[in-house]
Amino acid sequence: MFPSKLTDLDLSQNSLSGVVPSWVANLSSLTSLDLSHNQLQGSIADLGKLAGLESLGLSYNSLSGIVPPSIYNMSSLNYLTLASNNLGGTLPSDMGITVPNLQTLSMANNHFVGDIPASLQNASGMMYIHMANNSLTGVAPSFSSMKNLEYVMLYSNHLEAGDWTFFSSLVNCTQLLKLNVGENNLSGDLPANSIANLPKSLTALTLRSNNISGTIPLEIGNLSSLSMLYLDTNLFMGPIPFTLGQLRNLVQLSLSKNKFSGEIPLSIGDLHQLEELYLHENRLSGSIPESLASCQNLVALNLSCNTLGGSISGHVLGSLNQLSWLLDLSHNQLAMSLPLEMGSLINLGSLNISHNNITGIIPSTLGNCVQLESLRLEGNLLQGSIPQSLAGLKAIQVLDFSHNNLSGTIPEFLGTFTMLQYLNMSFNDLEGPIPTSGVFSNTSGVFVQGNPHLCANFAEQELSRCFASVPTKEHKFVIPVLIALSARAALALILGMFIFWLKRGYKSNENIVHSYMELKRITYSDVNNATDNFSLVNVVGSGQFGTVYKGWFDAQDGTVAIKIFKLNQHSALHSFIAECKALQHIRHRNLVKVITACSTYDPVGNEFRALVFEYMANGSLENRLHNHQCGGLSLGAVICISVDISCALDYLHNLCIPPVVHCDLKPSNILFDNDNTARVCDFGLAKLIHGCSSGGQSGTTSIVGLRGSIGYIPPEYGMGGEISTEGDIYSYGIVLLKMLTRKRPTNEEFNDGSTLRKYVEASLSRTQDILQPGLASVTGDQFVDQIPNFQECNTFALKDMCALRLLKLGLLCSAESPKDRPAMRDVYSEVTEVKEAFFSMDNRSNDLTLLRQKGGR
Incomplete structure (x- = not known):
């Protein structure tokens, strides 16, 4: 198919399927073979005859099995990429000796196990190592002989730090640009000299998601070329080093999910190129530094889950109008009111100031943030009504005002937001009717519980029905009281003759009682007929104090559950009384509703007690x-x-x-x-x-x-x-x-x-x-x-x-x-x-x- 003298074969980025053809191994003159970015499957063919092969690319396929040993014996190889397959097995301990000319080694996103061979040091011309997303173990190797090394990607393995020799060995790698050993098992304190000896050429350092402890050495400020520093999700403690302000080229900085304490250093304001800053989930205190106003390129700022106090500076917000992805100040101890400058964040997509001690009103200027997709203000002390200016937030998808002291009505404009899919206004003091359009038509996306003065024009068990006309101010108080008294009196009518505590503990208004005479009264005969003479066929459950039957009184109630108390059991009568006392006070959509009670005698003169509930058709x-x-x-x-x-x-x-x-x-x-x-x-x-x-x-x-x-x-x-x-x-x-x-x-x-x-x-x-x-x-x-x-x-x-x-x-x-x-x-x-x-x-x-x-x- 191909001439035997062929030296370069590039079939990459096609849609080739099947296995690596065996005839490729007969092209003995090949120096470069690239089959990457295809759909090849199965094991890699034995390519041992290609003795002069210098470049082999098999990445981004679905190859499986182990790598043929012959590939590790190609002494002329300088480029080997096997990334993003399903390959496994261990790497030969003498790999650096058998392929000493390697300059690029890419084996990421596979299933390799075992140690990274220490012999790789022998490949002194190595420039690029990418072995991330495998299951490699052992101590990370030394790189001291690889003076041309530019990229080291070992993240998402199970590597250990040992005595951190591998870190110190990088001092000789004067051209190193990126080092990522995140998501491993590196542990212990980070030695100050290891940071100090890292090459000044380094532009990206990632140690995230390990178990590194201790403090960050002040020498971190020597890495003046760094544009990306990720140290998050470790066990670092102590203050954030002020020397970070010397990293004037930093674009991304993440120190989140550690145990840093103290204040955010003022020197953070010296990072004028910074675009992303993540300090969340630490133990930081003090106020948000005014110097942050100098970081005018920030597009994402997350300071959540600390103990920051003070107020939110209007000056800082006014200067950070480039924020477009995220501003998260949630779960702190911020106080005072939200500044009007909040409205200057016109490019912001997500704003979270939840779970603080913010007081005052929601600033009307927030309506200027027309790009907002998520706005979370829950868990504060906000008062007043929801401003009409928020009608401009047409892009909003998530809106949470819950657990505040907001009052007034729910604005109708919220029902016009076509993008809004989640709305939480629970636990406030909102009143009046709930809108019915837009997101309100999908009750699974709306949370309004904990607002006792809200009402609904549709069936909603947690809320009362709205009146046809708006009540006067006086009626707003009188009507809920009458409803509460009426409900209590109605249950008193049903249970009062049989429960002694009711006679002396609850004096109901007689006029209200008579207005509820239409409530169902049932006899022993009614219960007997409803359960078909207490047929065992109708038993749906039995407990210590009672047996529950499925029954039927009439079409209005439909199928019901009738709990007959076993009064021959010790404390069964106490159980009946306790249940009646409790049920008099409660009504909630997550409680089984009581319909009525029966306290009488059976035909032979024995006491008879029963409670009738809604029937729960779907079991327990x-x-x-x-x-x-x-x-x-x-x-x-x-x-x-x-x-x-x-x-x-x-x-x-x-x-x-x-x-x-x-x-x-x-x-x-x-x-x-x-x-x-x-x-x-x-x-x-x-x-x-x-x-x-x-x-x-x-x-x-x-x-x-x-x-x-x-x-x-x-x-x-x-x-x-x-x-x-x-x-x-x-x-x-x-x-x-x-x-x-x-x-x-x-x-x-x-x-x-x-x-x-x-x-x-x-x-x-x-x-x-x-x-x-x-x-x-x-x-x-x-x-x-x-x-x-x-x-x-x-x-x-x-x-x-x-x-x-x-x-x-x-x-x-x-x-x-x-x-x-x-x-x-x-x-x-x-x-x-x-x-x-x-x-x-x-x-x-x-x-x-x-x-x-x-x-x-």
């Missing part, structure tokens, strides 16, 4: 977890269920007066309605907490013995501790860990002091071993200690981050000591953040994707 969480036909829960389902449960508990603990402690949270008490929304049921052990504030209430000790179910009972209850909301939080943590692992806390393997919590805690570094099969494939151990803010999750790592965040939350909630558990409001906020990240990631601005693409330069 217990069934879903352990019904093998279901195949386990997906991660998305686990997230949604954990949000539903925490929303219900947050309501019980923080929004009910008095607060309610469920006391028996477990998977069998979590049911699913027709829409697969999780609902908490069974308040037979519930306890009302009187005279205490929410979050950490102390109640009384149990009057019915140890409250809860084995495996879910908090440790303090077993030692006579008081009933409290922290007990529910413990049970929630165990339920969460059970969903993630699919292991019952009562499994036989958890004995001799072992528990589900201890099992998860001990195995957190081996998450593949503990997650239930449906989830194990989505996570990797490398993320256990590297969980960033969710806004910074990329799509590929998102599921990993979410699963691990939930595991850690489960451990936190199930802490042995009640004081170490988070409040349910914080739990609800946490899992809501996970849900928002998981389901809205594709709709968020792609600023981080762009950043990472640039970071790969």
Whole structure:
């Protein structure tokens, strides 16, 4: 096919498929062979006859297997590229001796294992080494003899630093431009002399994602040619060295996810070429330095997750009008109001100032930032209404004003934003009707809970229906009060004859009571007929104090669930009373709704107690977890269920007066309605907490013995501790860990002091071993200690981050000591953040994707 005297054969960047043809090995005169960027498969043919081959390019194919030993014996090779295939095996220890003339060695993105041969030093003419994204181990080799070396790319392996000799050896590589050994197992302190001896020619240094500790040597300032410095995701501590200000050519600087403390050095302002600055997730304090105003080329600035205080400088913002990708100041302690100069960021795509102590109003000038795709102001102390000027933010995709003190109505213009896919306005003091157009027509993208004065013109269980006309100012107060009193009186009418505490504890307005006479009253005969004479066919569940039947009263109620109490059981009557007391006070979309109650006598004179609930057609969480036909829960389902449960508990603990402690949270008490929304049921052990504030209430000790179910009972209850909301939080943590692992806390393997919590805690570094099969494939151990803010999750790592965040939350909630558990409001906020990240990631601005693409330069 080709003449036997052919010396150069270049078939790269075609669409060649199949295997590397064996006849190529017969072209004995070849000095250059390039088959890269094709679709070749199978193993590499034996090319041992090509004794004079100087250049071999096989990159970007789908080749597999090991590299034929003959290739490593081509002493004339100076160019060898095998990158981006499926090749594996080890590199021969004498590789540098058998191919001594190598100048370019590219083997990245394969599956090579073992050490990098120390003999590579013998290839003294080496200029380019790219062996990233493999599974290479051992200590990084010395490069002292490679004086012409320009590029060293060893990132994403398992290499160790040893005594850092490999770093010091680079002093002789006076032409070195780029060094990337990130994402390895380098550990220990970075020696000052190793930094000092790095060649001044170096333009890019990446040590990210290792375990490097200690401080950054001041000698870092000697690397005057650096344009990119990535030291993030390590264990560096101490102050950020002021000598970084000497790196006047820096374009990209990332020191994030370390343990740096102290103030941001003023010398950062000397980096006039800087375009990207990442200092997030450290322990930095003090104020944002005014000198940053001199960094007028910044397009991305992230200072989030520190303890920065003071105010946001209008002067700095006014000078950084080139910011276009990202400004993130979230999770700090910034105070005062937002400056009007915020409106000068007219090119900005993502602005996050959430979780600070910002006061005042939302500046109207924010409407000038017409390029914004993501605006997050949640978790502050903002007041006033949402300014009409924000109507100019037509490009917005993510908008979060939650957890502030905002008032007024939800602006109608938000419904006109065609790009808006995620809107969170929860936990404010907003009032009036919710718009119905645009994003509001897709309720999965809108969060408005925690605004008691909002109403809806459509069916929404958490909100009251709006009135036809706008109430007067006086009626705004009177009407909610009447509604609350009426609901309380209605339940009093149903239960008052049978519950002694109701007679002396709740005096209802008689006129209001009579207005609710139409509520359903049922007799023993009604219940008997509804359950077909208590047929076993209709039994859907049974517990310690009652049996639940499926029944039918009339077409209006449809199918219902009827809980018949086993009054022959000790404390069953207490359970009925407790459930009635609790249900009088609660109504929430994540709680099973009570329809009515029955307290009477059966035909032979025995006491009879029953409660009638909505029928939950889709079974319980217990069934879903352990019904093998279901195949386990997906991660998305686990997230949604954990949000539903925490929303219900947050309501019980923080929004009910008095607060309610469920006391028996477990998977069998979590049911699913027709829409697969999780609902908490069974308040037979519930306890009302009187005279205490929410979050950490102390109640009384149990009057019915140890409250809860084995495996879910908090440790303090077993030692006579008081009933409290922290007990529910413990049970929630165990339920969460059970969903993630699919292991019952009562499994036989958890004995001799072992528990589900201890099992998860001990195995957190081996998450593949503990997650239930449906989830194990989505996570990797490398993320256990590297969980960033969710806004910074990329799509590929998102599921990993979410699963691990939930595991850690489960451990936190199930802490042995009640004081170490988070409040349910914080739990609800946490899992809501996970849900928002998981389901809205594709709709968020792609600023981080762009950043990472640039970071790969």
